[in-house]
Amino acid sequence: MSDVPAVAIVGMSGRFPGARDLGEFWRNLLDGACSIADFTEEELLSAGVDAAELRSPGYVASKGFLADADRFEHELFGFNATEAAALDPQHRQLLETAWSALEDAGHDPRRTRLRTGVYVGGGPSEHAVAAQVDGRLRARLGAMRARVFTDREFMAGWLSYRLGLTGPSLTVQTGCSTSLATVHVAVQALLNGECDLALAGGVSIDSPYPRGYLYEPGGISSPDGRCRPFDEKAAGTVGGDGVGLVVLRLLEDAVADGDPVYAVIRGTAAGNDGAGRVGFTAPGVDGQTSTIVEAWAAAGLDPADAQFLEAHGTGTDLGDRIEVAAAAAAFRGARRCALGSVKSNVGHLNAAAGVAGLIKAALMLRHRTMVPTVNVTRPHPDLALDDTPFRLLTRVEEWERPAYGPRLAGVSSLGIGGTNVHVVLEEPPSGPAAADTAEGAEGAGVVLPLSAWTGAQLATAARRLAAALREPDAPRLADVAHTLAHGRAALEARAYVTATTREQAATALESLATGLDASRDDHRSTSTAQAASRTTAIGAAWAAGHEVTWPETGGHRTHLPTYPFAGHHHGALTLTPPPTSHQPPARQPDTETAVTALFRTTLALTGEQDLDRTYFAAGGDSLTAVFLVSELRDRFALDVPIDLFLTEHPLRELISRAVHGEEEDLLADLLDELEP
Template sequence: MHREPIAIIGIGCRFPKAKDKKAFWELLRDGVDAITEVPAGRWDVESLENFETATSDQMNTRWGGFLEDLEQFDPQFFKISPREAMSMDPQQRLLLEVAWEALEDGGQTLEHLSGSKTGVFMGINGFDYYMHLIKNPLNLDAYTGSGNTNCMAANRISYFFNFIGPSIGIDTACSSSLVAVHLACQSIWNQESTLALAGGVQIILSPWMTLSIAKAGFMAADGRCKTFDSRADGYVRSEGAGVVVLKPLSQALTDQDPIYAVIRGSAVNQDGHSNGLTAPNPRAQEALLREAYRQAGVSPGKVQYIEAHGTGTKLGDPIEIKALGKVLSENRPPGQYCAVGSVKTNIGHLEVAAGIAGLIKVALSLKYRHIPPNLHFQQPNPYIPFPKLLLRVQKTLEPWPQTEDKALAGVSAFSFGGTNAHVVLEEAPPQVCQKVKDIKPKEPRIETPRQRLRVAAKSEQAVSHKNNTIEGEI
């Protein structure tokens, strides 16, 4: 059955060292490494590195990709009381802001969308903020439950904008936000939604998951994702949020919306039984790619760029690249290599939000007709035969390859629990390409105020504790 392509008409994002989509593109274009030491107030790096002397060289709690000003939020703009806002996970706050920015970027109005079948699909997990709150019973109130239940991140967006389409929080670990995009497209194709917001968020307020992942051997000693490189020894954890606004292509053209790129098709599957619960399955990845390109109705041999999951692990990189090469090399003309890269080399691994970061990177690359460089690549991983696979690592900023076909790209996201996703993107139609190319950042019709949360509580002791918790730890 033929399915209409879906246009990406709006983008909102906050990534390490990139406060919006313009800054994100500049970071990608210029090959910026956004990884830093842990900001003061998140956790005591020195004490944690001595937490277990025997394995301190594996801990890597010093590095990450972090956002600034997490405490900056104007609750009354979103019709939330300051008291309720204090009990809200910063992930919920951030998604509200980024969803607003994505809709504003797409030229959508509240009056037009209120009461519409707009769906909201958000990747989210983790309870770092809740763990901070429950350290003191004085923090618990009537808003603690709604403020720290992950499904509420999507539900709160639907509530504020008065959307009546599906509203779903999604947790498939590292593939969550790309699975969210897949489900949003399915919802539009099934006519459950006339418009959809899809994305994901991750905020890191506690070191304990980092310690667990380090003990499992997944963390890079130098805090860098050296994807596809012979030095690859794991990844670095990062935070951020991204949301895209999706609309059927024909409707986007009728409405004269800006179009960054179009989604031709997508697929989601599971590894099933592999060498271990967290071990990738190459056969499942091949099957995923074949199904995604079948759904898209395009030959994988025509794809010019792949935004890989590319965490920079010794096991994962070769498996992913070999699966890509096996599928994408079919019917590919000799010498016509497909470029590959990973945004994780710039901003680290956003885990739940990793897929949407990759998707936004590709949408912007298609808009600007350039492919940004993959960082930290010096010597190819000896277990990856790039020339044989007709793949090449994107080392520098280059114009998008000129071919007789439309510009095509794929985005992958794989979960350490085995849920895999792949989305196929195509350049915007010719009649809107120049229009999109010339888009300048919009002046917001309503500017979202950002101010420090004011603290209110039932006693002087509670106020003191709230100040320490809210301003010192987020």
């Protein structure tokens, strides 16, 4: 083991084609599943694909499709429905994935106590492009708000703002190597003491709707909708959508706190091919080689000791040949090293490609299992793999620990424009001894608190946790109680159970879920009379909505099922022109009705009762107030002071005052409302 300072992956979350979470992702990898979707003509036409393009001889109706990419639980993050629909699906998916990743690491996503940095990047999206030319969107939100809801440069900022993260917040863009580049930047920030915890990764959702692509001979795309990295039939890549984030912490801090670790990042490096390639979009051998060598030197390790390389592996003729040549030069002298690429499973995820490969390799190290590259049979003869240290991985293999040291893997990601990134991974340190995790060591009763936005989600959370507690490698009950108490946000719908063993807890949670299914209005539950009355009283107080001081369980953070998101479909903007309407223009409403409609649209008000709420209670904020003042002036010639939005008047009265221009001493009103 190297003595060089290292970084631990303590949390992960991702949504990939065919996989709503990392549990499904790992099962797909084990099963050798290809999750690239093939669409019917009807599906594509319904999704707005141009009929002439679709019927072109070169159109390939395939993509690594991310299901439900337009869903978003906007209430959880403080957005109203109008804002959620304007927010780019990439931003939506990043927010939810960041929440899950922090929970997976055992940190409350609304109250992370460590200084947390954010390092993310994304791909181009149809939604963002359409937003720039959608006059109706700008009319509803204003040009500035439309931009901050859709531009990639604000991805990191939204995560920091909505989750209260105070460390450095950087949006990183390096083309296809974006998400692995964020990991490199995050690792350096941790090693330099710029933050204590870091979120790193990326997202790519060009459109949440079914899409194919036009195959061009000599281009990078596959003619048949399948990606076959390094295979004799390799003919190109297939695009895909996905999102992945890892939570990073200095290894020594993670070990000191007893955090669970997926894998250890021993070293990273980033470089560029410079002018040493035939074109801007072409890769270069020397640049890739030097980046790999630099990463292993930073780790204080010999690349010859690696047992697995997760390659960029696009399945393109030029790209695969250059990558194998570069890696072979860097890994010279290595024992037979397995070679793989997750693109065969999910397609090329653009800005999320690197983190998908990193998560795959980390899961392999955690489970001590190598998974196959699918759609491959024999290596491409031009690669001459027999003359390199590499072999194609075509089946599931147990990852045996080598006699000369720990399990080691490299992960590479290459970007158009020449930015290469390489990460050196090592297996996680040994966990606690078996005696420490035995059922008999669980001891006194503990309270297990649960919360969610709705009762239905609460029931889902209870069932998922019950299933996790029945797994053979289930964590100690003390760790479960500690993580639920300190590593989860306290939401509106709450419940709890008390238990002394994992089996007892699982049974109580299943009973709780059944009860919640029967009556969604009852969010509180006590499961057993065996726990001490003080424990039950604390659980009851918490379920009633009070702040409580949780008793010390002696537990540590552990991986548990994360929040069961259940947001609505908010759609996405597209560049498909809307159908032409031949209906006569509607009669213009009176000014007060039109202003009320403006407020309803901007604040996503759904009922008459919403007009009885104050501006801020209805979801307004200062930026929206500036927009409304501007709209009232430009569209209705109403000169409304922004102070009006700071009053405690119900919205219907605020609108009336704005329209009719009643002479009011707004400053006096404000002073009166501030008096005790």
